[in-house]
Amino acid sequence: GQNIDQPTEMTATEGAIVQINCTYQTSGFNGLFWYQQHAGEAPTFLSYNVLDGLEEKGRFSSFLSRSKGYSYLLLKELQMKDSASYLCAALDSNYQLIWGAGTKLIIKP
Amino acid sequence: NAGVTQTPKFRVLKTGQSMTLLCAQDMNHEYMYWYRQDPGMGLRLIHYSVGEGTTAKGEVPDGYNVSRLKKQNFLLGLESAAPSQTSVYFCASRKGQEIGELFFGEGSRLTVL
Numbered sequence: 001g002q003n004i005d006q007p008t009e010m011t012a013t014e015g016a017i018v019q020i021n022c023t024y025q026t027s028g029f030n031g032l033f034w035y036q037q038h039a040g041e042a043p044t045f046l047s048y049n050v051l052d053g054l055e056e057k058g059r060f061s062s063f064l065s066r067s068k069g070y071s072y073l074l075l076k077e078l079q080m081k082d083s084a085s086y087l088c089a090a091l092d093s094n095y096q097l098i099w100g101a102g103t104k105l106i107i108k109p
Numbered sequence: 110n111a112g113v114t115q116t117p118k119f120r121v122l123k124t125g126q127s128m129t130l131l132c133a134q135d136m137n138h139e140y141m142y143w144y145r146q147d148p149g150m151g152l153r154l155i156h157y158s159v160g161e162g163t164t165a166k167g168e169v170p171d172g173y174n175v176s177r178l179k180k181q182n183f184l185l186g187l188e189s190a191a192p193s194q195t196s197v198y199f200c201a202s203r204k205g206q207e208i209g210e211l212f213f214g215e216g217s218r219l220t221v222l
Contacts (some may be wrong), residue, residue, distance in 0.1 A: 004151070033210070042199060042213035043152075087151070096205045099151035 004100035028093020035087040083107045122190045130185040132200030141183040145196040190221045216220035
């Protein structure tokens, strides 16, 4: 079956760095997405990786290893507004998105 | 820029009532989706459409019907609402099959009593 695993909840301190991991098993693979979702709001796009390696976008970076079925989202210089859920989703061979349950990130002052 | 718009934003229904959620997008996207999101669970796909006049079942289609009569609109219907359908519903769209980024509507919170 197809599966996405990510931690349920993480806590970090304002100004610090946090890494949110995601492992996936899908029928075929056409890329991996990270979305941010604040409480009561819609998910918004953060990043897309299809090739191995690190993609950097400001304070956020996303890494992919296709051979290991593994990705992570790295958030630097954490701000209180980064408190949100982070959703990992893999695009399978039919170009359908398979979603993880999300990681709730709590930022403490 | 409207993007993806869902109506209504909130609705309370009694068991057995019917209702329709409307999703409209102004980006000329081919693909449209209806998801439900429940606490502790990921987004689950209800139905989707790959173009005007087409619909297909997703992961959790039972109890729902959809229609895509116009390219910009995707309707989700509940014929006889059940408490298990209490959820937040998100509509999303994307340009094409190989262009993966989804654009989401703001969500519709449905409560079935």
